[in-house]
Amino acid sequence: MNKSRLRSIYSIPYTAWILLFVLAPIALIVYYSFFDLAGNFTLANYRNFFTSVYLSLTISSFLYAFLITFFSLLIAYPTAYLLTKTKHKQLWLLLIIIPSWINLLLKTYAFIGLMGLYGPLNAFLETVGIGKQQILFTDFSFVFVSVYIFIPFMILPIFNALDKLNPALIDASRDLGASSWTTFRRVIWPLTTNGVKSGIQVVFIPALSLFMITRLIAGNKVITLGTAIEQQFLVTQNWGMGSTIAVFLIVFMFIIMLVTNGKEKGASDNGKAR
């Protein structure tokens, strides 16, 4: 097959993109990471990263990214599944995406109002009898709003995977006497792993470098690597240290990709991708 020739012509824009907008910036970041404030070559930034401050930031970044991904998946999967069962499923799907087109800062301000002590959410809790709670500036509010932001990114690929599912498969499984749980575990889930994996990637990876929300919704009670980079670049103007943290983020991402793609062998032999 001479797919290679076809590929080489058509993939020029994508290759150009990788060279110009991925590799070039990375080269720049790696370059900067070897310089200190005075512009001298140094390895100190890398040494600094292995101090307790950045290590604990790394741990908390991973922890929160994990939580956010987990809850996104937990909520998105049933949502996507139920959406495929609705009558106007394409329309409902679009209606899931539309809220994400309204400016994030505005929505965050709205959340500050909604979750506030005098906001509707607390008014509701009070009438229910639970009483006023401090919701803002907690781990809960941080994870909640982050999940809110990422949920369309999780729903879409899962929806696409579920939508193509052949109903005959499910019926067959039911006819053979499988329980709903078995049907899900043995038939539905394996066929949607590709979509789920995509969803996890587009949530987990950006969640590692979340910032803004950490200040607005968590009141800096949650601090992540993203926040630290932001500070180094903008406030301290220590581009060297900021770049170093970014280099580590990218390395972490590569490791995640390696781990998730390692599993691919078992999961997707239906498609025998060459």
Next chain:
Amino acid sequence: MEKLGKLPKFYLAIVFIILYAPIFYLIFYSFNSGGGMSNFEDFTWEHYAAVFEDKRLIIIVLNTIIIALLSALLSTAIGVIGALAIYFMRNKKMRNAVLSLNNILMVSPDVIIGASFLILFTMIGVKLGFASVLISHIAFSIPIVVIMVLPKLSEMNTSLIDAALDLGASRKDVMTRVILPFIKPGIFAGFFLALTYSLDDFAVTFFVTGNGFSTLSVEIYSMARTGISLTINALSGLIFIVTVALVVGYYAISRKSKTPLAGVKK
């Protein structure tokens, strides 16, 4: 199509209520005659009037929409090609490497992307403004498209392609009649999420914009210090309602003419 039970309906309703709650909150206060998003005083249309009086704001909104549409379109085109290229790669290691490269822009915080793009543009000599913002938005939206399209590709049955080729279809036919229709849902998902990326971006745009060109995000973030005016709420309300109307309208029309938005058949 089976009917949804009560519980599933309730679940979906809750999801939608939460998704739309902040937006309705914003719109509610856009009618507030008081100054901010609290203490609703009296009902007023004045913030809506203010939107239409502010020509600069309208230009910015139009810029934002143009950039979003064009960047989503172009990044989808490039992203689909990228996904195909990755899918057809024989070398597994190579595939993983390219895929990881693909995701780098997603893990990099916006400041870094913005700063490095700015350096890049000033080095090459691209004039800051419409072009530089458009190029940047295309650049950071490509990864999401690739990730949305890839699972559809790997779900595709390769025997489908082989069968088509055996039946004498040309490679072009295979692409347009077999592969593209199959991955269409992924393409649309990529396009819509690219729109989201573009509309939401502040930091990258801030760095690479210039010469009077601005987008809504940049405008809103820079208002934070002195307080975001309710004009912006009114504007967001308008944008929201127009968008919903367009989407529902388009959906209704495309149903009637029997070409579903993202149907499976060709």
Next chain:
Amino acid sequence: MKSIIQSAILILLVSGILLFINAELSEGSKAGKGTITVYNWGEYIDPDLIKQFEEETGIKVIYETFDSNEGMMSKIEQGGTSYDISVPSEYMIEMMKEKDLLLPIDYSKVPNIKHIDPYFLDLAFDPGNEYSVPYFWGTVGIAFNPTLLEGQSFESWDDLWDPSLKQRVILVDSARETIGMGLNSLGYSLNSTNPQELREATDKLKALSPNVKAVIGDEVTQLMINNEAAVSLTWSGQAADMMYENEDIDYVVPEEGSNLWFDNIVIPKTAKNIDGAHAFINFMLDPEVAAQNTDYVGYSTPNLSALELMDPEVVEDERFYPDEETRSHLEVYKNLGLELLGVYNERFLEFKMDMK
């Protein structure tokens, strides 16, 4: 396949139409006599004044906005846009001066400088005001809402450490302000370079942790207005915004002293229309213009002649126009250099991570 092509064509068509409308809209506003590009914080000028300036001088104003001093500087440093006017804060002016990013101001073209209170001129960050003209100024202090408190008062910074304020204090996400508060409360200078003093200030801040509800940015205004928080460390400008919406709120500058800040107008190195920039500066210093702008923005103006035109109730408000006595306790930030700025931020990060 067909639907993909159809959608693509539709998108191109819509974009084309929008581009056309946009071109039409911007076409009408073109005028002769050149343009100036003003780079400012969002909502930091009365838009009517821009129109007035355009009508009076025939110079068209392109207005761009930024959300942080540092972001603004990076943009100006990299070039690419010919910004003619910008409005940095005082420490940033010092930094930009060091990097040679500013042009000197020709005062023969800015006669209105005579209206500015001499107290705000010739300060350490810009001796002789060679590069900058005061635009707005203010202090850092404590905004509080007595109706949510049990009679606590805030004459001293130490009052924030009162155990009765558990989980009620909001701090600002900025190292200089927050560490500075710690330094001030210990009687040290805001510009301390002594590691021992910084250590003490950080430790003292850590002791404040139980009282801290959150460390946030500009959102504090909304939180205070919503009665969400009772006490916050704030800039006077934001306190004014709060008080405008919520009359219960009060603002005080603690007696140990605090920070005096400025946002000044400068002409960046990127300027192309230097005459236009001067005309703009002179226009903004006009007493009537300054009074109107102050009314719109709500911050404190350094323009003495403008004060005479303004509502006496505003001008006599000692919280925003403090008397000589209070002023004498105020300190302007010095540019400590990036190295020390890094130390301040490290200490601040240490405090934030300790907060949980």
